Amino acid sequence: MKLDVFRQRKMKSVILIFLGWLIVNLIVLAFFDYQERKFILSKGVDPDRAYKFKIISRQVSVPGYSNPFPVKSRLLCPTERRHGGEYPLIVFLHGVGERGFDNVAQLKSLPQRLAAEDEQEKYPCFLLAPQCPPKMNWSSETVLIDSTSTAGKKTILLDLVYQLILDISAKHSIDTKRIYITGYSMGGHGTWSMLARYPDLFAAASPLCGGGDPKSVEKFSHLPLWVVHGDADQVIPVTESRKMVEALRMNGGRPEYRELPNVKHDCWSITYNQTDKMLEWLFKQKTN
Missing domain, CATH: 1.20.5 (Single alpha-helices involved in coiled-coils or other helix-helix interfaces)
Known part of the structure; x- marks a missing residue:
């Protein structure tokens, strides 16, 4: 007992x-x-939407840094996928203010918008949002450490983005005829540079308040482009976009150009958040 x-x-x-x-x-x-x-x-991001993104990380070494460090990205997948269906991929390049290692700040604006359930119903897609490390830009020199095809080769950060696109396309049900790229400010510059480096990869692009080399447009003048810039931009002058658009037209291109009156640098808030015109146009584009 x-x-x-x-x-x-x-x-x-x-x-x-x-x-x-x-x-x-x-x-x-x-x-x-x-x-x-x-x-x-x-960071200006809705946590519930941030949690919908998968985390991706790649190791790089950079001249001037003693140790390798990760370049982080987020990948949004369609909420509901049809069996055997393929979906477009949007590559999103952020601006200077979202650089870092937190893998969150780059989800502001377009990424978190497209993570909303109603937006996924309207625009079911994959979205890749890499984050540029501090004190770098999308054209900074890097050495990709953990990539089988480019390991040890001197490249720039955009080449890592390219590698990510290839890897994601091989692993997920992505319609490779509907890969798009967009970005603003530093990401606008990155978008123009990416088109010049990989002109046959994308079905369409939308660079916002950026700039590039007008001599490079002959490589991608055939592509559908939606270009936006505020005419009162004091950070990156509107003349940067005007030069690219003029060069495109001189090379036979027919870009959609929106110059927003009395709008300063933040033209992406209007383009990404307050109108569907760009997205409606973007998702209609497809390579032959």
């Missing part, structure tokens, strides 16, 4: 210890979840 009582007390003690351990861990997890959500919100 005494033995049974002892066993019951011991079992109760074990259960109480386990419940205490469980409660403490739940409190810790809740605290970390709260802190993470708070951090994501501080």
